Amino acid sequence: MRLSLGxxxxxxxxxxxxxxxxxxxxxxxxxxxNDSRRNNSIWAGWTFDKWLNVCDQQGVCEAxxxxxxxxxVATLIATILxxxxxxxxxxxxxxxxxxxxxxxxxxxxxxxxxxxAGLAAQFLSVGVSKGFWTVVIVHALFCLSFVVVTVKARxxxxxxxxxxxxxxxxxxxxxxxxxxxxxxxTPGIVAAALLSFALSFDDFIITKFNAGQVTTFPLWIYTKxxxxxxxxxxxxxxxxxxxxxxxxxxxxxxxxxxxxGITQ
Amino acid sequence: MVSxxxxxxxxxDLELREIHKRFPGFTAIESLDLTIPAxxxxxxxxxxxxxxxxxxxxxxxxEQPTSGQILIGGKDVTNVKPYRRPVNTVFQSxxxxxxxxxxxxxxxxxxxxxxxxxxRKAHEALELxxxxxxxxxxxxxxSGGQQQRVALARAVVNRPALLLLDEPLGALDLKLRRQMQLxxxxxxxxxxxxxxxxxxxQEEAMTMADTVAVMNKGEIEQMGSPEELYxxxxxxxxxxxxxxxxxxxxxxxxxxxDTIVVEVAGVPVAVPxxxxxxxxxxxxxxxxxxxxxxxxxxxxxxxGVNVLGPGRVIDVSFTGVSTQxxxxxxxxxxxxxxxxxxxxxxxxxxxxxxWVSWRVEHGFGLADELPDDGDRFIDDTTTGGxxxxxxEELLEELEEG
Numbered sequence: 001m002r003l004s005l006g007x008x009x010x011x012x013x014x015x016x017x018x019x020x021x022x023x024x025x026x027x028x029x030x031x032x033x034n035d036s037r038r039n040n041s042i043w044a045g046w047t048f049d050k051w052l053n054v055c056d057q058q059g060v061c062e063a064x065x066x067x068x069x070x071x072x073v074a075t076l077i078a079t080i081l082x083x084x085x086x087x088x089x090x091x092x093x094x095x096x097x098x099x100x101x102x103x104x105x106x107x108x109x110x111x112x113x114x115x116x117a118g119l120a121a122q123f124l125s126v127g128v129s130k131g132f133w134t135v136v137i138v139h140a141l142f143c144l145s146f147v148v149v150t151v152k153a154r155x156x157x158x159x160x161x162x163x164x165x166x167x168x169x170x171x172x173x174x175x176x177x178x179x180x181x182x183x184x185x186t187p188g189i190v191a192a193a194l195l196s197f198a199l200s201f202d203d204f205i206i207t208k209f210n211a212g213q214v215t216t217f218p219l220w221i222y223t224k225x226x227x228x229x230x231x232x233x234x235x236x237x238x239x240x241x242x243x244x245x246x247x248x249x250x251x252x253x254x255x256x257x258x259x260x261g262i263t264q
Numbered sequence: 265m266v267s268x269x270x271x272x273x274x275x276x277d278l279e280l281r282e283i284h285k286r287f288p289g290f291t292a293i294e295s296l297d298l299t300i301p302a303x304x305x306x307x308x309x310x311x312x313x314x315x316x317x318x319x320x321x322x323x324x325x326x327e328q329p330t331s332g333q334i335l336i337g338g339k340d341v342t343n344v345k346p347y348r349r350p351v352n353t354v355f356q357s358x359x360x361x362x363x364x365x366x367x368x369x370x371x372x373x374x375x376x377x378x379x380x381x382x383x384r385k386a387h388e389a390l391e392l393x394x395x396x397x398x399x400x401x402x403x404x405x406x407s408g409g410q411q412q413r414v415a416l417a418r419a420v421v422n423r424p425a426l427l428l429l430d431e432p433l434g435a436l437d438l439k440l441r442r443q444m445q446l447x448x449x450x451x452x453x454x455x456x457x458x459x460x461x462x463x464x465x466q467e468e469a470m471t472m473a474d475t476v477a478v479m480n481k482g483e484i485e486q487m488g489s490p491e492e493l494y495x496x497x498x499x500x501x502x503x504x505x506x507x508x509x510x511x512x513x514x515x516x517x518x519x520x521x522d523t524i525v526v527e528v529a530g531v532p533v534a535v536p537x538x539x540x541x542x543x544x545x546x547x548x549x550x551x552x553x554x555x556x557x558x559x560x561x562x563x564x565x566x567x568g569v570n571v572l573g574p575g576r577v578i579d580v581s582f583t584g585v586s587t588q589x590x591x592x593x594x595x596x597x598x599x600x601x602x603x604x605x606x607x608x609x610x611x612x613x614x615x616x617x618x619w620v621s622w623r624v625e626h627g628f629g630l631a632d633e634l635p636d637d638g639d640r641f642i643d644d645t646t647t648g649g650x651x652x653x654x655x656e657e658l659l660e661e662l663e664e665g
Contacts (some may be wrong), residue, residue, distance in 0.1 A: 165353070165359035169349075169376060170377045184361075
């Protein structure tokens with residue numbers, strides 16, 4: 001009796017969990033095909049128009065472009081600084097290493113409202129006018145912590161003997177870094193960069209405080225009473241791109257495992 | 265020092281002068297003086313934590329000595345960066361670069377030094393270790409033994425004046441170990457490098473090295489050829505770490521010109537003066553188990569022979585070529601005898617009353633002063649001791665991390 005209960009209870013649980021997780025996404029995708037005029041919350045029939053003419057909706061593509069640009073610049077800054085910090089904190093013993101670790105965790109633990117409002121006040125008092133670059137700065141700042149945490153895990157799993165072997169085999173400090181350390185950290189750095197971009201693209205609260213006249217994609221959606229179908233198109237497109245990327249990565253990894261398995 | 269584009273001509277002398285190495289909280293090496301002549305195969309042997317790996321890392325330049333000098337080929341390299349030293353290391357963990365192919369791994373050092381035709385030379389080195397057919401594989405696709413040979417090729421291909429080996433055979437199974445030991449010997453004879461080999465495996469050290477230095481607690485206890493160390497150990501540590509020994513303690517009671525007579529539990533035992541480190545007072549003497557003979561009846565007293573007994577055989581274990589007998593002798597303790605199996609089966613059974621004898625010239629006298637209590641030295645190289653050491657190391661690591 002118990003066995004049969006477990007037999008259908010677990011699948012049922014999984015189905016419910018996935019339904020809850022996926023319903024909003026499916027809804028967004030379906031309504032990207034809605035032939036709506038003003039209000040995209042009422043179904044008005046199928047159309048591909050919104051997908052084909054997504055930029056016709058005023059401001060949506062500009063906002064999307066701004067978000068991508070901010071995401072790329074902030075990710076670049078956070079990834080470079082964060083990787084160097086992660087190597088320093090993960091590899092070397094120095095005075096203040098413990099407090100550095102703690103300080104790096106703080107931005108993650110701080111509520112976004114506090115961080116956003118605090119930074120906005122700072123910009124005000126320094127007299128910097130808010131805009132594209134203030135958003136880049138604040139995004140790079142909170143992404144930095146996530147990069148450090150991600151890359152540090154990779155640094156910790158790196159055998160120090162590998163770098164020693166590099167030095168032993170006539171590699172100068174620079175050569176060892178470029179040819180041994182960095183290639184071995186690459187998977188962690190790529191993961192950190194993807195995470196940074198996602199966090200930056202997604203962010204609303206901190207951005208809202210520091211954006212000034214700049215409109216990012218989340219801010220743009222927020223300004224609409226009911227987001228138009230074009231917003232759904234962009235959201236759906238991002239989702240599909242992400243899914244395709246994950247599937248491709250998995251397939252490549254599986255093919256690689258298979259190849260290694262056969263050759264062994 | 266390494267200059268780009270050229271190999272070392274031959275092996276070089278290594279000289280360590282008064283090396284001290286202190287880490288926060290403990291001293292790894294306490295005043296080490298060591299000279300290793302060019303072209304020799306030198307083994308540093310000792311239990312874990314004795315400072316042997318630190319010594320190796322100092323020579324490679326991966327650690328800086330607290331004080332002292334390191335000379336390679338007569339040149340002071342104490343403050344020379346590792347990548348400028350004519351030294352290569354085969355790491356204990358092999359440390360192959362996982363993101364490079366086997367060939368790229370082997371060519372790494374050659375390319376850094378801008379040596380002409382690195383790919384061809386790397387292929388040659390791989391042929392030497394019979395792995396050229398796997399040149400395009402990644403290290404993780406190779407077995408442990410193959411990885412080890414790649415690590416060896418990666419170091420040897422640079423023709424260093426000095427090749428350092430950090431327990432490179434530790435992870436291999438017995439058969440592979442034997443193969444690699446032979447291969448290492450062959451490579452050394454072929455290319456004529458100076459080898460410095462660090463190991464805790466006494467058999468590995470004895471079969472491979474011309475000279476073995478036994479290290480304990482950051483100091484060298486004794487140094488010499490494998491036969492010399494085995495046949496004439498000078499300290500209790502060496503006597504127990506290198507093979508097995510029967511050790512007895514007693515006062516020196518007499519002097520017969522060439523020999524001293526030590527009274528062991530009332531029995532006079534003679535030891536040649538030339539083979540004894542101390543000639544008066546309370547001394548520890550010993551004899552190797554295979555030098556002992558078992559007698560089922562009391563042997564006739566003869567000149568030049570020591571006899572202990574009667575004792576009782578408490579354990580007989582057959583090991584193939586020989587049988588190991590453990591004999592409990594009242595007042596003395598357990599004596600171990602290795603007897604070659606000249607006949608089928610053991611000569612005596614457990615419980616039998618026996619005497620043991622050995623020729624006077626096979627005995628040796630040790631330098632150690634006795635601790636106040638106890639009549640026998642405790643072997644501090646037992647697995648228990650090593651386990652404790654490993655545990656302490658792990659704890660230290662955890663605290664750091």
